[in-house]
Structures are given as structure tokens and as C-alpha cells.
Amino acid sequence: MEISEIVAAYIRVLALAVLVVYGYAWVIRTISQRLMRGVAAGLLFGLGGIFSMNDPIVMRPGLIYDARSILLVLSPLYAGPIGTIIAAAMMGAHRLVLGGVGATGGAVSVILVALSGYASTLIPRHRIGIGWGRSLLLGLATVSSFIVLVFLPPEIARDLFLSAAAPVMLANILGVLLLADLLEREKQRVRLVRVLENEASVDPLTKLPNRRVFQRAADRCVEEANNRGRPFSIVMLDVDHFKKINDTWGHNVGDTVLSRVADIIRRTVRKTDVAARYGGEEIIILLPETEEGDASIVAEKIRHAIESEDLIVDVTAVKVTVSIGVAAVDSSGTTIRAAIEAADRALYRAKTTGRNRVELATAA
Known part of the structure; x- marks a missing residue:
């Protein structure tokens, strides 16, 4: 050669x-x-x-x-x-x-x-x-x-x-x-x-998707609801007395608590659900093809799992509970903004009526 x-x-x-x-x-x-x-x-x-x-x-x-x-x-x-x-x-x-x-x-x-x-x-x-x-x-x-x-x-x-x-x-x-x-x-x-x-696309603290990812998934659910009548639900979750946790043990402990709460939610929801950090101590969850009754069951399961978890942060036991609001979209014409606002109002009722509870938007 x-x-x-x-x-x-x-x-x-x-x-x-x-x-x-x-x-x-x-x-x-x-x-x-x-x-x-x-x-x-x-x-x-x-x-x-x-x-x-x-x-x-x-x-x-x-x-x-x-x-x-x-x-x-x-x-x-x-x-x-x-x-x-x-x-x-x-x-x-x-x-x-x-x-x-x-x-x-x-x-x-x-x-x-x-x-x-x-x-x-x-x-x-x-x-x-x-x-x-x-x-x-x-x-x-x-x-x-x-x-x-x-x-x-x-x-x-x-x-x-x-x-x-x-x-x-x-x-x-x-x-x-x-x-x-x-x-x-x-x-x-x-x-x-x-x-x-x-x-x-990921929140650095909780490792949950950020609002941008949530919005894209929510837009797809709205399209499915409008074109095929497929329902979906929004779950808004807020850590009770989070400011007190920060003031008592410091922001590092507060960050760890929020991260642990995110871990519990990740283990509890389905792979098709989208849990995202919405801001501060608020977490929002999108449940595709889920009606209000089923969404309420999921929300209660999350609430109970967080309440039952012993969160040990630097040998400090921190008792954590959450308040949750649930809103369902089962008809066309509803915007994602309206669904989030309805879930947010239900969350506000949960916090003002005793905390550590689930409230439905239809109960208003």
C-alpha cells in the first residue's frame, strides 16, 4: 500500500x-x-x-x-x-x-x-x-x-x-x-x-421546576381542556409560620425546611404532575387530567405526609405544617391565571381558618 x-x-x-x-x-x-x-x-x-x-x-x-x-x-x-x-x-x-x-x-x-x-x-x-x-x-x-x-x-x-x-x-x-x-x-x-x-429551568434551592416550566406545562393543560374537555387541577401550598421558622432558627434552617418539604411533595405526586416553586415558601402543583375530588385527595395526602415527617435540621427538630388551596378546571374558557387565583384564594382561607388544612375553591 x-x-x-x-x-x-x-x-x-x-x-x-x-x-x-x-x-x-x-x-x-x-x-x-x-x-x-x-x-x-x-x-x-x-x-x-x-x-x-x-x-x-x-x-x-x-x-x-x-x-x-x-x-x-x-x-x-x-x-x-x-x-x-x-x-x-x-x-x-x-x-x-x-x-x-x-x-x-x-x-x-x-x-x-x-x-x-x-x-x-x-x-x-x-x-x-x-x-x-x-x-x-x-x-x-x-x-x-x-x-x-x-x-x-x-x-x-x-x-x-x-x-x-x-x-x-x-x-x-x-x-x-x-x-x-x-x-x-x-x-x-x-x-x-x-x-x-x-x-x-430548576429552582436551585428546592430542585423543583421554576415558574417558567410550570407555565409551559399549564398552557398545555389549558389547551387540552379547551380542545378535548380534559380537566386539570391547581394546588397551591404554603408553609405555615415560615417567617417564625426563619426568625427562630435562621434562614439556613428555613431553606432546609423548604427543601425537605419539596422532597416530600416530589415523592407524593405522580411523575406526570408538575410541582414548582412559585415564590418564597409557596409551591404550586399542576395535576393534569385530575378533577377536584381527586385533587383534594392528593392535597390531603401531601398535607398529612408533611405533618407526619420529623424534620431534623442540624439536630434541631422542626415541626412543619402546610396550608393548601385547590382549584379545578373542568370546562373550556378558563384561563390558567383564573385557576391560580382561585387556588390562591382557597389557600388564603385555609390559612385564616386555622392552617394545616386543605380548602377547595368551590367551597367559597
Whole structure:
């Protein structure tokens, strides 16, 4: 294999790497479910390998060199076990379809490279890190692709090993270093974007969604109520005597109490419900497809759970209760603002009539 061919192969690897990185970025940005993300990444890596095999360097008739080993050895890291199986199956099957003297060995090498890549993921991260050391190890793992030589006539195998082993190995190592760096950078970039998005939508103290997230969810419920007549309810909750807690034990204790109350609410409501910090010690909860009677049961369950919880803050036992107002929307034409105001009025009645109780907006 001439040096010019190695250069040409490396340029094609660069082009393929860019396409794979763009595709991988789309996958991890748009698919949140882990299994489906692995399947999509496996299909991406498999297609990348197939494209590379369709534009190879022909070392001899029926014997080709391409970038499949680079993609395969990285599949366990970025596509997971399921994705690696999918990618390996796609590449192995395509190599057999292409045929030639190296077809069987090429298909076997696909399996060995995939297994070598997976084996490298079992090495503890603190031993090899996540930088060039890991990439170098993965690049060396592509040496297992040379199993293809076992399936060739001895004279051809010997000639190829002497003339092609070094440049192929170098191309694979450089390709892995490059592609792993690009994929890792994109993975970290997407992770940073998600962290920033999370910080922009989550209240830092209670870890509950903020009012912006609540408003978006509430708008969807209003649309469902107007178009399909699906009811929803609003629950407004306020910690009783919160100012006294702050004045007695300090704001740090008050913040901890509010955070613990948020934890109890999070454990009590459904995954489809949206509990958000509304302001100060007030928490608002959106209950989709929930009528007033069921919302009242949920509110009472929350009230009882908070009252029954022993909140120990810095060895200080703090008794906490909450007052709750509930308003339901079961017809079209009601705005979210009107529903919140109705729940707020019910909350005010709960506080003025003894606290630690649930009041319904319809009871006014």
C-alpha cells in the first residue's frame, strides 16, 4: 500500500469522522431514552462503517482497507453494548456481501475489534483516564483486525503483513485519536448545554421546576381542556409560620425546611404532575387530567405526609405544617391565571381558618 493511498485513506477518515460526529451530536441531543439512544448510535456507527467499506483502498483484488475498525472500537464507549452489537452486525454482514478473498476474515475481524473495544471499557477509568491514553489503547486494540491474515494464503498474508501492517496500524491509531477526541468534545458540549438548560429551568434551592416550566406545562393543560374537555387541577401550598421558622432558627434552617418539604411533595405526586416553586415558601402543583375530588385527595395526602415527617435540621427538630388551596378546571374558557387565583384564594382561607388544612375553591 503506497504512502499516497494512506494519505488518501486518512483524508476520507477525516471526512467520515465529521459526518459521524454531527450524527452523534444529533442522536445525543434529541434522544433521551438510553436504550433508544444506544440503538440510534449503533445504527450511525454501522452506517459509517458501511460507507467506509464502499470507498476503500483495494490492497489486492477482494482485499480492502477502510475505517470500519476505528468506528467499531469506539462503539462500546459511545453506543453502548446494544449499539456495538448493531454496528458489528451491520459491518460484518456488509463485508460478507462485498465478498472477495478477505470476506470471511474481514467479518471475523469485525467481531474481534468490537470485542476488543468492549474489553477496553472494562478497565477502570482511573487507570487510563478519558484522554489520549484511552484513545491510544483503543487504537492499539484495532490490531485485532489483522486476524484477517489468518484466512489468507500464507504467501499473501506474509507479504501484506510486511508491507501494510505498520501503515494500517498507524492510520487506525491516528483515526481513533482523532475521532475519539471529536466525539468526546461533542459529548461534553451537549452535557454542558443540558446542565445550563437544567439550571435555567430548576429552582436551585428546592430542585423543583421554576415558574417558567410550570407555565409551559399549564398552557398545555389549558389547551387540552379547551380542545378535548380534559380537566386539570391547581394546588397551591404554603408553609405555615415560615417567617417564625426563619426568625427562630435562621434562614439556613428555613431553606432546609423548604427543601425537605419539596422532597416530600416530589415523592407524593405522580411523575406526570408538575410541582414548582412559585415564590418564597409557596409551591404550586399542576395535576393534569385530575378533577377536584381527586385533587383534594392528593392535597390531603401531601398535607398529612408533611405533618407526619420529623424534620431534623442540624439536630434541631422542626415541626412543619402546610396550608393548601385547590382549584379545578373542568370546562373550556378558563384561563390558567383564573385557576391560580382561585387556588390562591382557597389557600388564603385555609390559612385564616386555622392552617394545616386543605380548602377547595368551590367551597367559597
